[in-house]
Amino acid sequence: MTDVPQQMFDDAAAVLHSALAGDSDAVKGTFDAVVDRSGVAGAYGVAWCLAATMVGEDLPAGPAALDFPGIDQANYDTRWVARFLSAYANRDPDTGEALFGAAIADGLLPDCLLTLAGSAVATLYGPDRPE
Template identity: 85%
Template sequence: MTDEAQQTLDDATAVLHSALAGDGDAVVGTFDAVVDRAGLAGAYGVAWCLAATMVGDDAPLGGCALDFPDIDQADYDTRWVARFVSAYANDDADTGEALFGAAAADGLLPDCLLTLAGSTVATLRSRAG
């Protein structure tokens, strides 16, 4: 594993620990630190890692159809998370990158990343319970 890959995993772990503790400010702070250190590409790597955590190790990538009832009525950040995780599940990094860039351009990336972290924690909790 490269140092960069290990750093991405460490950052994703820090995000999850903060999210598990319910500390949204720390989640955003970790992402801010990643952006300061590695730019938006670094934050994208952490987000992609969170999506991988949500999908899980046993899910085959590609050709997935995820069901998100009434997603078009959801808030921007919720729609973004559904589409970003779907891009990951379908092994579609181009769409993931486009979604990430659009959220950044819209000024909504911090909200989207916070929702992604919360959704990842909720998924982990549902698997454990």
């Protein structure tokens, strides 16, 4: 993630700040602003930054397996987040892009991005997050 524009990091920080505050409208608004400014590719970049925040950038070589107990019974957006994080962990942007395309086609990308933002906050702060 070394060649990422500063604006993308700023947008990801704004998403995290809004998610931490529990303001889902602001999370969606930030993603909408990114799409208006940079298209779906911009929203993908912000989502990829959120994945990096959750999974980390210093990944071991080779395939990664992430454990998501009960994922097969989860809602679409939760399964999407698990797959998106797996794509990131496996350095597989093509799969990440395919997931984005599928969520757009299904009309569920906003829900998926909101769940991703909430998952990032839960990963970073857990149950002891500041109010």
